[in-house]
Amino acid sequence: MKVQQDIDNKSEKAYVANLSFPWIRTAFCLLAAFICCILAALIGSVTIAPDAAIAITFTRLPFIEIKNDWPVSWNIILWELRYPRIALAMLVGAALSVSGATYQGLFRNPLADPYLIGVASGAALGATIVFLSGIPSVIAGVSILPIAAFIGGIGAVTAAYTLARRSTGTPLTTLILAGVAIGSFTTAVASILMLRSDPDLRPILSWLMGGFIRAQWSQSLYLLPYLILGFTVVFTYSRILNAMQLEEEYASSVGVNVEKTKKILILTATLITAAAVSFSGLIGFVGLVAPHTARLIWGSDFRNLIPMSALLGGCFLVLSDLVARTIVSPGELPVGIITSLVGAPFFIYLLVRNRSNIQ
Template sequence: MKSPANTSNQDLVLAYKYPWNKITLGIVVILICAVSGVAVGSVHIPITSVFLILFSKLDLFNESGELTSAWHTIIWNIRFPRVVLALLVGASLGISGATYQGLFKNPLADPYLIGVASGASLGATIVFLSGIPFTYGYFSLLPVASFCGGITAVFIAYLISIKSGNTHLSTLLLAGLAIGAFATAITGILMLRSDPDLRPLLSWLMGGFIRAQWSHSILIMPYMIVGVSFILSHSRILNTMQLEGYYAESLGVNIEKSKRILIVSATLVTAAAVSFSGLIGFVGLIAPHIIRLLWGTDYRTLLPLSGLTGAAFLILADLTARTIVSPIELPVGIITALVGSPFFVYVLLRTKGSTIDGY
């Protein structure tokens, strides 16, 4: 077996075959996950009825009389939008996690690293506690606020690192940590100094898909498409960034500009994901590492496959979260950590021949 980490750096720029077979496998796995996510839930609905309901939506059949409208609602307005949102959020977190890890050449980097999460929490908390009526019809201010908060935190961190001379990534990292800690402190003060009923806010901060609606997926889709396509188009540059600085420059890559594009895109994708699902840990950290351990560190493979892994993982985690103690739901973050860490350790042990040095 040829271990991927033994691939020498020069190989990266040589002929490269796009990993269509792996991506196809990933898509098949996601489809299986998605179908089971729609078919299984705390209310038992026969699988044939599930398919009848789905097909009736596609106008392939006239709706059969024996399907109750409650089942229809459960499949079409609860489970399906939820699976789709989990898919989008999981993919976002996986891809942005891989991007941050490559960008910072740091195996511990995750999508919430440079203050996105803390900023988003602060934004949501301010709107929530300010007493502004944050819902207008079907439109909610909460995700918008968390999105703005996340972006603002990263932007401030970025300004600080520019002020300090260059966009050296460790400066950005430290500035992001400082901004994040500051935002967390403000969030804490606001929560302690306010109205007692914090349950909806706490439940948002914990993360989850219990509120998932079709409109959420539609709203985060544009950000995702823009951000992800920018990231994917820079996957070759992420490869060269793993080389020493002068190597990359000698290849004619404008590293500074690419860094900026990648930071903005990854933050955009993360903030969009966070805005409706809250803070779900672990996915963005382990999805890229699993792929890296299994299939190597070429970002052209790593980025799309991390997205697919993150999506499949989060769909299954959400499925478990909503069924394991039915009729009660658990926060999905508990499941991602509970199922994710042993699986990650297993992968780590199985591939002990290789290392995760390939940054």
């Protein structure tokens, strides 16, 4: 009991000490996030003046009347195109980053990402079936594609977890291998469906590379509850994640129910990842880059790491989307291409840096 109290006291002292210095960095990152959103709202194939953007934004507030001296199209561009994209990109980036940080802590592997145990390939199979089977894209006013992708992602992870489960628990290494096997199988099935389909595969390929070209306010509203619930659960378990960074035996010795924790965190990370990719498509490296950047700035305490990963992940994806829709203007690149161009070199850097620590 005394050992546990000493551990808690040391952890608390370290946490308080850690909080004594990052406030300036946190304020700077919040300011950077705000600037990212402003730039994403103003810049595009049509550049909107900052004063007009402010006026257009405030005209939606009650009891505020501002003289309309800007093109009517700017209202549509901001409220129907750019603001929904910014909101959805911020939420998807936050969801993938929280999931990535959770997997990195749970698997004690710095190279873990949200797609580690098959959720991406499962979501891709679900989306492919909808695209190529002739199922109506909208039924009773509800878009079927996100639902199919969500079900596919959850189904793949459930299958991997079922294969890896043992009577004595669920070995994480076995779970990863099961995820690889299920992911390979679902990818093969999706490839067969695409090869036997109509030769025009541009819609499905565009979705597989990720993007926000069809972003709507309703999608952010659907995703927000998953993100809030997932963030709350993971943040609640952040102290336990700190304890699990040593060994599972150590965590068990200080009273952590390791198997229960693994089940809850895997389920939570999978849910928010599946919900995110169901609207955005498959966007890689966000859940890898953001948590590591947050770790460099705020340290390894998950009580800091989880919220700051969400902030940085949202900013990273908003900026990536801005680049994707302006670099070949008036055309647009899938945002997954931009995140991969940034994330792949970052991944190689981590691989070299952590070569001796990778199990």
